[in-house]
Structures are given as structure tokens and as C-alpha cells.
Amino acid sequence: MSRLKLTDILVTVVISIAFGLVYKIWGPLYYALKPLGFHLDQFIYGMWFIAAIVAFLVIRKPGVALLAEVAASSGEFLMGSEWGLEVLIYGFIQGLFAELVLMAFGYKRSGVIVVSLASIAACTGSLMMDFYKGYIEDLAAWNLALLISMRAAGSIVFSGLLALGIARALERTGVTKILRPASQDDFDTLSQ
Amino acid sequence: MPIQFDNKMTWLHRINPSVKLLGLACLFVVVLFIHNLNVMVLFALGPAILFLFFTGHPFKRILLFSIPFLLIFLSTSSSMILFGKGESTLFKWGLIHITEESLYRGIHLGFRALIYAMLGLTFALTTSQVLLFYSLMQQLKLNPKYAYSFMAGIRLIPIMIEELTTIKYARTVRGIQNTFTVRGILSSIKGYSIPLLSQSIRRAYRIAVAMEAKRFTDSRKRTYYYQTGFSRYDLIFIAYFALFLSLVIFISGHYPLFPVVDVRSL
Amino acid sequence: MPIISSFEKLRLKFPGTKKLLFEDLSLSFKKGEKVLLLGPSGCGKSTLLQALSGLIPNSIEVPIKFDRCTYPDSWGFVFQDPDTQFCMPYADEEIAFVLENLQVPREQMPKRISELLSLVGLDLNDSHSRIHTFSGGMKQRLAIASVLAIDPEVLFFDEPTAMLDSEGTKKIWETVKKISADKTVIIVEHKIEHVIDFIDRIILFDAAGTIIADGRPESVFNSYRTEFEKYGIWFPGVWDQYKATAPTYKTTDFQIKRELFLENFKGFRNKETKIKIKHAEAESADWIAVTGKNGAGKSTLLLSLIQLLKTSGTYQVNGRNITRNKDISSEAGFVFQNPELQFVANTVFDELAITFRQKHDGEELIEKKVSELLMLFNLANQRDLHPYQLSMGQKRRLSVATAVAQNPAILLLDEPTFGQDSKNTFAVLELLESYRKSGHIIIMATHDRQIIQHFATKVWNVIDSEVVVKEAKIPTAAEAGHAYSI
Ligand SMILES: Nc1ncnc2c1ncn2[C@@H]1O[C@H](COP(=O)(O)OP(=O)(O)OP(=O)(O)O)[C@@H](O)[C@H]1O
Ligand SMILES: Nc1ncnc2c1ncn2[C@@H]1O[C@H](COP(=O)(O)OP(=O)(O)OP(=O)(O)O)[C@@H](O)[C@H]1O
Ligand SMILES: [Mg+2]
Ligand SMILES: [Mg+2]
Numbered sequence: 001m002s003r004l005k006l007t008d009i010l011v012t013v014v015i016s017i018a019f020g021l022v023y024k025i026w027g028p029l030y031y032a033l034k035p036l037g038f039h040l041d042q043f044i045y046g047m048w049f050i051a052a053i054v055a056f057l058v059i060r061k062p063g064v065a066l067l068a069e070v071a072a073s074s075g076e077f078l079m080g081s082e083w084g085l086e087v088l089i090y091g092f093i094q095g096l097f098a099e100l101v102l103m104a105f106g107y108k109r110s111g112v113i114v115v116s117l118a119s120i121a122a123c124t125g126s127l128m129m130d131f132y133k134g135y136i137e138d139l140a141a142w143n144l145a146l147l148i149s150m151r152a153a154g155s156i157v158f159s160g161l162l163a164l165g166i167a168r169a170l171e172r173t174g175v176t177k178i179l180r181p182a183s184q185d186d187f188d189t190l191s192q
Numbered sequence: 193m194p195i196q197f198d199n200k201m202t203w204l205h206r207i208n209p210s211v212k213l214l215g216l217a218c219l220f221v222v223v224l225f226i227h228n229l230n231v232m233v234l235f236a237l238g239p240a241i242l243f244l245f246f247t248g249h250p251f252k253r254i255l256l257f258s259i260p261f262l263l264i265f266l267s268t269s270s271s272m273i274l275f276g277k278g279e280s281t282l283f284k285w286g287l288i289h290i291t292e293e294s295l296y297r298g299i300h301l302g303f304r305a306l307i308y309a310m311l312g313l314t315f316a317l318t319t320s321q322v323l324l325f326y327s328l329m330q331q332l333k334l335n336p337k338y339a340y341s342f343m344a345g346i347r348l349i350p351i352m353i354e355e356l357t358t359i360k361y362a363r364t365v366r367g368i369q370n371t372f373t374v375r376g377i378l379s380s381i382k383g384y385s386i387p388l389l390s391q392s393i394r395r396a397y398r399i400a401v402a403m404e405a406k407r408f409t410d411s412r413k414r415t416y417y418y419q420t421g422f423s424r425y426d427l428i429f430i431a432y433f434a435l436f437l438s439l440v441i442f443i444s445g446h447y448p449l450f451p452v453v454d455v456r457s458l
Numbered sequence: 459m460p461i462i463s464s465f466e467k468l469r470l471k472f473p474g475t476k477k478l479l480f481e482d483l484s485l486s487f488k489k490g491e492k493v494l495l496l497g498p499s500g501c502g503k504s505t506l507l508q509a510l511s512g513l514i515p516n517s518i519e520v521p522i523k524f525d526r527c528t529y530p531d532s533w534g535f536v537f538q539d540p541d542t543q544f545c546m547p548y549a550d551e552e553i554a555f556v557l558e559n560l561q562v563p564r565e566q567m568p569k570r571i572s573e574l575l576s577l578v579g580l581d582l583n584d585s586h587s588r589i590h591t592f593s594g595g596m597k598q599r600l601a602i603a604s605v606l607a608i609d610p611e612v613l614f615f616d617e618p619t620a621m622l623d624s625e626g627t628k629k630i631w632e633t634v635k636k637i638s639a640d641k642t643v644i645i646v647e648h649k650i651e652h653v654i655d656f657i658d659r660i661i662l663f664d665a666a667g668t669i670i671a672d673g674r675p676e677s678v679f680n681s682y683r684t685e686f687e688k689y690g691i692w693f694p695g696v697w698d699q700y701k702a703t704a705p706t707y708k709t710t711d712f713q714i715k716r717e718l719f720l721e722n723f724k725g726f727r728n729k730e731t732k733i734k735i736k737h738a739e740a741e742s743a744d745w746i747a748v749t750g751k752n753g754a755g756k757s758t759l760l761l762s763l764i765q766l767l768k769t770s771g772t773y774q775v776n777g778r779n780i781t782r783n784k785d786i787s788s789e790a791g792f793v794f795q796n797p798e799l800q801f802v803a804n805t806v807f808d809e810l811a812i813t814f815r816q817k818h819d820g821e822e823l824i825e826k827k828v829s830e831l832l833m834l835f836n837l838a839n840q841r842d843l844h845p846y847q848l849s850m851g852q853k854r855r856l857s858v859a860t861a862v863a864q865n866p867a868i869l870l871l872d873e874p875t876f877g878q879d880s881k882n883t884f885a886v887l888e889l890l891e892s893y894r895k896s897g898h899i900i901i902m903a904t905h906d907r908q909i910i911q912h913f914a915t916k917v918w919n920v921i922d923s924e925v926v927v928k929e930a931k932i933p934t935a936a937e938a939g940h941a942y943s944i
Contacts, residue, residue, distance in 0.1 A: 007400040013345040014396035034267040084312020174844040175390040186521040344545035365792045398542035405535040407559040417554035
């Protein structure tokens with residue numbers, strides 16, 4: 001596994017902290033939706049995995065997804081999150097699960113499918129934490145099923161499709177070029 | 193830094209940040225293993241006392257910060273109360289089925305969320321971020337590459353917020369109007385978020401280059417401008433929670449508020 | 459003297475571009491030399507410094523190839539952009555960061571920090587000050603202080619004084635002189651007047667990045683005069699020559715007379731008054747130079763005039779009260795001090811096209827208008843680059859072009875000529891002059907006293923957040939010999 005360079009780490013952290021700001025705003029929004037019922041709140045839960053995916057799509061190196069999710073949640077934590085330290089632990093688990101999926105594809109693929117799978121993995125991670133912490137298995141069965149499917153669908157929409165959209169728009173600004181190593185082509189033209 | 197007010201230093205500020213963070217992590221696990229409603233409710237007093245009286249912030253501001261907590265409590269507990277499983281029905285109306293079990297479980301969950309929230313905010317209000325990362329490098333041997341990246345990242349938060357204003361300025365000066373149709377709003381969101389991200393990336397990249405130009409290397413051998421160490425406040429902090437927890441367990445064993453012992457086995 | 463830094467047959471190319479920036483460039487520096495790199499804007503001076511220090515390719519991955527090279531053992535680098543050199547929130551912490559990297563014992567740090575700060579003339583009440591609230595000039599001094607902390611063998615300066623007032627510039631170069639007796643110093647700088655008596659070698663580049671002259675300053679200036687003129691590079695006496703040949707514009711009769719009126723006007727930053735004007739006016743064909751030391755409040759004044767900051771008092775344009783940005787935006791164009799703040803599009807072309815697209819011009823017309831502007835501002839080869847990929851001077855020109863594209867009645871420009879070679883400086887100034895003569899109002903912050911002498915009709919001197927209005931008189935021949943003090 002190639003080690004991350006300072007530029008990679010700093011860029012990941014900064015992207016994540018930008019998303020950390022979004023995460024912080026997302027908290028009150030989540031609580032505002034909660035009383036509406038039907039687990040509408042669960043649908044927007046997916047936003048909390050987006051840093052991992054966007055950072056990976058920008059840098060495409062091992063470890064970035066995990067680092068991004070930890071960084072985003074620390075940013076959220078240091079800004080005084082409603083969930084306190086919990087966000088750090090959730091962030092770590094979610095990032096780890098997303099990272100595992102990306103690793104399984106050798107960090108090579110970045111299409112809709114892989115990205116959605118990574119989001120669902122992160123979603124699974126968050127659900128596992130909830131099983132332990134929130135007694136969600138004690139919800140009535142229909143309610144639990146609704147919760148899970150809402151959260152999974154939201155993950156695909158927010159941290160899957162939205163992340164992909166953002167990454168592609170960033171690609172078009174040309175900013176990602178500075179982060180990628182120069183291609184062999186470029187070296188070849190040097191020697192002509 | 194968004195949370196930066198003029199406030200007094202209290203003994204909570206003087207605790208070693210790593211100790212404080214690890215202490216919180218332990219409390220997180222401890223609270224996770226509290227399944228007794230009596231213990232949970234009484235234990236909530238511990239963080240509450242610190243949060244209300246020892247952060248060094250004016251009481252008015254603390255009360256302002258407390259408003260979201262009420263929301264958290266209500267919303268965390270309500271979905272379990274309204275939709276949880278259980279036998280002894282208290283109330284039933286359509287899909288809503290409140291049982292004694294789900295009521296207790298809901299209150300239990302609400303208190304747990306409340307404890308986490310108070311601990312987290314107390315930490316954020318009483319810890320200097322720069323000192324936190326210095327302490328993580330010195331006491332927990334965090335790789336400086338990560339620590340300084342985080343510090344640089346945190347330094348950029350106000351700059352990013354200002355950047356939003358700047359993008360607004362640039363759009364104003366360049367005569368780009370926001371329209372309030374769906375397409376208009378979407379394009380505004382894109383018009384703000386993509387420049388913000390791409391500029392943050394470029395800025396981060398240049399800062400990393402500048403850091404390397406200032407001889408920042410992978411090596412962990414370095415001296416520190418701020419020396420963080422241990423003090424009696426660390427002991428006070430640990431003792432406070434240890435004693436409090438023992439006291440709570442004792443009281444709830446002898447004078448239970450609720451008839452419940454374990455919210456899981458109801 | 460031993461060679462301390464060199465390249466043999468350096469080739470360098472930015473990914474995605476077709477042309478090589480350097481093709482088989484060879485150069486070397488001896489220990490202790492003080493060298494000035496001169497060349498037109500965009501010829502690759504900044505890039506070369508980064509390659510010489512090894513930042514390219516170690517930190518910045520740009521394809522590079524050479525037959526042989528020598529890197530200095532220890533070096534320091536001061537960058538062009540004051541905003542992206544720091545990683546810590548406070549001034550003392552930033553210098554301490556360098557000292558930590560060098561493993562200086564903690565007990566020595568506070569003393570070193572205050573020494574370094576006073577060495578560069580950054581007199582803070584408390585060294586624990588937030589960098590975020592510094593003016594551009596203060597930031598740049600801090601950057602120099604933190605580089606001096608390395609105590610390096612070789613110092614690379616990439617236009618370190620672009621943002622500084624003349625006093626600050628002089629002080630910086632005096633400081634550099636003082637500390638660099640035994641050091642090698644390699645400088646890229648357009649404002650040559652203060653470095654010229656300090657350097658002992660000049661390397662002159664043409665627009666394609668090849669060396670056209672290399673030698674002692676006097677001999678280079680004397681023997682390559684035509685090249686300097688051809689490529690539009692600063693040389694001593696260029697202003698005298700320009701003034702002698704400067705085109706004169708006839709004042710056309712402008713139909714609409716415009717005026718700007720300010721009384722008891724105040725501009726605020728974070729609820730603090732940061733600029734005050736008792737009374738000031740401007741009318742068509744005025745060119746107002748806003749001057750003052752670093753941090754005096756020039757940018758604040760311009761931002762207040764375009765209503766991006768909160769203001770109070772009377773502010774009228776053509777008799778209309780101005781209280782919001784909306785009231786002024788159709789009348790005025792604005793150029794930010796930091797050109798990057800100006801950009802909203804992904805390519806140089808789109809950046810200029812935006813203005814015309816808003817007017818719903820047809821694509822063909824847009825193509826024509828934008829191409830004209832690109833030619834005018836010498837950016838035609840860069841039309842598909844992202845604005846951030848441009849060199850400093852190119853960015854600056856693009857930002858001015860975006861403001862000019864709107865063809866506004868009032869032009870507010872915050873140091874539009876810094877970091878620019880002479881050809882482009884004069885081109886921009888002449889363009890502005892033609893605007894002025896056709897009845898526009900130009901309000902421009904600048905540190906350049908030559909510009910003030912030659913072009914300004916009035917001077918608004920900002921002293922400690924307060925504007926003092928003065929007439930800018932054209933100096934007589936006798937006065938021109940002396941420093942024109944404002
Ligand atoms: N990442 C990049 N991709 C493509 N072209 C680039 C990139 N960075 C710089 N360039 C181009 O390379 C050339 C050299 O840039 P450089 O910044 O070295 O110029 P410079 O001589 O320092 O100019 P100035 O005096 O205006 O600062 C410029 O024409 C610029 O447009
Ligand atoms: N974003 C900001 N927030 C708060 N204070 C600021 C900010 N930017 C500048 N200031 C302060 O406002 C004052 C005026 O700054 P301004 O940038 O207007 O100076 P200036 O004359 O343009 O200097 P320079 O020649 O360095 O560009 C300074 O004291 C500066 O510290
Ligand atoms: Mg340059
Ligand atoms: Mg300014």
C-alpha cells in the first residue's frame with residue numbers, strides 16, 4: 001500500500017472539513033425531519049457518508065475514504081456536534097466499511113455501481129452501530145424494515161449519485177489534475 | 193474557528209486534551225453498557241453539572257446551547273416510544289402503539305443521547321484545537337503529518353466560510369443573479385459548492401507545498417512550541433467520573449426511581 | 459566558487475499542454491551569488507524557481523527531465539501568494555512550526571520568534587496575533603520571517619514584495635541584504651528599482667523561456683536594451699523613455715457627465731470602522747489614485763465603494779443615493795486585490811464570456827468580443843486554461859479584463875498592475891487612460907509612484923483608515939529628479 005503524501009492528506013482533510021460543515025448543518029435538519037414519521041429522516045442520513053466517497057473520487061488512493069470520514073466527523077465534533085464523541089466512532093466505522101468495498105475493487109473502479117456499493121457498506125456500518133446503541137431491533141418489524149430501506153436508498157442518492165456528480169463537476173474544473181501523477185505520455189513527449 | 197468566544201479558563205481547560213479525549217471515549221463505552229434506566233438518568237447529572245457550571249462560558253450562552261439538546265431528547269426518544277415493540281399497552285392509535293416497555297426504552301435512549309451531546313459539547317467548549325493536536329502528537333504519538341494537516345484544515349474553516357462570502361461577492365461583481373426557480377436554485381448550489389471545493393483543494397495543495405518548503409518532513413523527530421503534560425486536573429477529572437458513577441450505581445440500587453432494571457429484558 | 463545549484467538540459471512540460479515550457483535549459487549558480495531572473499510575464503520564472511529548489515518534482519508532480527542537476531542542501535522559498543503559505547492560525551505558531559521542523563529547543567523559540575518578526579519589520583503588539591486579520595503586506599513579511607527561520611544557504615524569492623508598499627519593499631530588500639551576505643539569493647521580481655543595487659548577475663529570458671542574456675547587471679542593461687524593449691521587461695529608465703514617447707489622447711466630448719460624491723462616508727469590517735472619508739468627489743475623466751501604507755485601508759475603501767462591506771454616510775453616484783450593491787453594480791466594475799477572488803468560470807474563455815452571455819449576446823458575437831479582449835490582454839494562448847493555472851501576471855490581466863468587459867462607467871481597481879511586466883503594465887494603463895478620456899471614472903489603488911505621477915488626476919491618500927484628498931500635480935522637471943513623496 002503506497003503511503004499517502006502530505007498533499008494527499010491535506011487535500012483530503014480540507015475536503016472533509018468542508019463536508020464537516022455540511023454534516024454539522026445536517027444534524028438539526030435530521031432532527032427536524034424525524035417527528036414527521038415514516039423515517040423521512042433516514043433518507044437524508046446518506047449525506048453523512050459523502051466525504052469518504054468524494055475524497056476517494058478526487059484522490060483515488062488507499063486509505064483516503066477512511067481518513068476523509070474520520071476527518072469530516074472530527075470537524076463536526078470539534079464544532080460541537082449534537083452527538084458528541086459518537087460522531088467520531090460512527091465516522092470511523094462508516095469510513096472503514098466504505099474503504100473495504102473500494103479496496104475490494106482494487107481502488108481502480110469508480111463507476112456508479114462501485115460507489116453505490118461503498119455507500120451501502122457505509123450505511124451497513126452505521127446500522128450495526130445503531131443495533132447496539134439504539135436498540136433498533138426493538139422497533140416493530142415493519143418499522144425497522146422501513147428504516148433500513150430508507151437509509152439505504154438515501155445512501156445511494158446522497159453519497160453515491162450526488163458524490164459522483166460533485167466529483168465529475170470538480171474534474172471539469174481541472175483541479176483534480178494537479179493531484180494525479182503525470183502520465184507516461186507526458187514523460188514521453190519530454191524526451192522527443 | 194466557529195466556536196471561539198471570550199470565556200474564562202476553568203479547570204476543564206487545564207486537563208490534558210488527550211486525557212480528556214480518552215476519558216470521553218471510556219465514558220462513551222461505559223454509557224453504551226448502561227442498560228439500567230435508573231443508572232442512566234442519574235448519571236446524566238454528571239456531565240450536566242460540568243456542562244452547566246464549569247465551561248467558563250456565561251450562563252445565558254450555555255442555555256442557548258442547551259436548546260438543541262431538548263430537541264435531541266424528544267426526537268430520539270419519540271420514535272422508540274411511538275413505534276417500539278412491547279406487550280403492556282398504554283396507548284394505541286393506528287400504527288402508533290405505546291407500550292410500557294417502549295416508553296422506558298425511549299426515555300433511556302433519550303438520556304443516552306443527551307449524555308453524549310453534553311460530553312461532546314463540554315469538550316469542544318473547553319479544548320483548544322491546536323493544543324489538542326499537540327497533545328495527540330506528544331502523548332498519543334499521532335503522526336505529525338496528520339496532526340498538522342488537521343490544524344491547517346481547521347485554520348481554513350473561517351477562510352472557507354469567508355470564501356462563501358467571496359464567491360457571493362464575485363458573483364455579485366460579475367453580475368450573476370440568483371433566481372428562485374428549481375433550476376436556478378440548483379445552479380446556485382452548484383455555483384457555490386464547486387468553486388468552494390475546487391478552491392479549497394488548490395489552497396490545500398499549495399499549503400502542503402509551502403509546508404514542505406518549510407522543511408516539514410515525514411520524520412517524527414521534532415520539538416514542540418507548546419508542551420502538553422499531565423497535571424492534577426487530569427486526576428480530578430478521572431476521579432470525578434469514577435466517584436460519580438459509583439455513587440450513581442449505589443443510589444440506583446437502593447432507591448430506584450423507576451421499577452425497571454434492564455431496558456433490554458423487558 | 460563552487461556551484462550550488464544547477465541544471466543541465468532541463469526540459470519541463472505541464473501535463474495536458476502541448477508545448478514544452480523549457481527546452482534544454484542549462485544554467486548554474488555559484489555560491490554567494492545574488493541573481494535576478496527577468497523575463498516577460500508567463501515565461502516560466504516561477505516554475506523555474508520551483509524546479510531549482512526541487513519542489514518540482516518532489517512536492518509538485520510536473521514531468522521534468524534533465525541530464526544533470528545540483529540541488530542546494532538548504533534553501534528557503536518565499537511564494538508569490540501571501541494567502542497560501544501558512545498552516546497555523548497565529549503568527550507566532552507559524553514561525554514556531556518552522557523552528558519545530560528544525561528541532562530548535564522550545565526554550566529558544568519565543569526569543570527567535572520576536573527576533574525574526576522585528577527583523578522583517580512586522581511590529582505586532584503581541585506575536586500571538588491571528589494571521590487571518592493581516593493585510594497582504596503583513597502576511598508577506600510573516601512569510602519572509604518564517605523562511606529566515608530556516609537560515610538557509612540559498613534563498614528563492616518569487617516576487618515577495620508584489621503586495622508591499624514602497625517603504626515595505628525597501629525594508630524587505632534591506633533586510634535581505636543584511637541577512638544574506640554569505641548566502642546565495644535567486645530572485646524573481648518585476649519591481650526592480652530596490653533590488654538593482656544589490657544583485658550581481660541578471661539572467662534574462664524571452665517569452666519562450668530561453669535565456670537571451672546572462673551577466674553583470676550594467677552590461678546586460680546596456681547591451682540588451684532592444685531585447686528589454688521588445689519583450690517588455692522592466693529596466694531602469696523605462697519610465698522616462700515611456701513618458702517621452704507616451705501617446706497623447708485627445709479628450710473627447712463625453713455626452714454624459716458622471717459624478718461620484720461622498721460625505722461622512724464610513725466603511726465597516728466586523729462592525730469596526732475601517733475607513734473614513736469626510737468629503738470627496740470624483741467626476742468624469744478623473745483618475746483617482748488611492749495610496750497609503752500596507753494595511754491603511756485601501757482595499758477596504760474600494761470594497762466599501764462597491765458596497766460589499768457595510769457602510770454609512772452619504773454616497774451618491776450621478777445624484778442617486780447608493781446604499782446597496784444593487785444600486786452600484788450596473789455602474790461600476792471591480793477588480794479584487796487578489797485576482798483569484800474574481801474568477802467564477804472554468805476556463806479563461808468562459809471567464810470573459812460570462813459577461814456577454816448575461817447580456818444574451820449570440821455565440822458568434824461572444825466569440826468575437828472575447829477573442830478581442832484576449833488579444834488586448836495578451837492571453838490568447840491561455841484561452842483554454844483554468845484561470846488558476848495562469849501565472850501571476852496573467853491572472854492579474856484576466857481579472858482586469860473581466861472588469862473591462864462590462865464596460866462600466868466607474869472602474870474600481872485594487873492594484874491592477876502588480877506582478878506585471880512593463881509591456882503589459884503600459885498596455886493596461888493606456889487602456890484605462892483611454893477609458894478615462896472618454897468620460898469614465900477610474901479609482902485605483904496602487905503603490906507605484908510613477909503611475910501616480912503620470913496618470914492620476916487626484917490622489918486619495920489613506921492614512922490610518924482616513925482618506926486625505928490631494929491634487930496630483932504633474933511634477934516639473936526639477937521635481938521629477940527628487941522622490942515624489944505622497
Ligand atoms: N498547471 C498548469 N497547466 C498548464 N499551464 C500552466 C500551469 N501552470 C502554469 N502554466 C503556464 O506556464 C507558464 C509559466 O508560468 P509561470 O507562473 O512560471 O510564469 P512567470 O514567468 O512566473 O510569470 P509571472 O511573471 O506572470 O508570474 C504560463 O504561461 C502559465 O500559463
Ligand atoms: N477580512 C478581514 N477581517 C478583518 N479585518 C481585516 C480584514 N482584511 C483586512 N482587515 C484589516 O483592515 C485594515 C485595512 O486593510 P486593507 O486590506 O484595506 O489594507 P490595504 O491598505 O489594502 O493594505 P495592502 O496595501 O496590504 O493591500 C487592516 O488593519 C487589516 O488588518
Ligand atoms: Mg510568477
Ligand atoms: Mg489592499
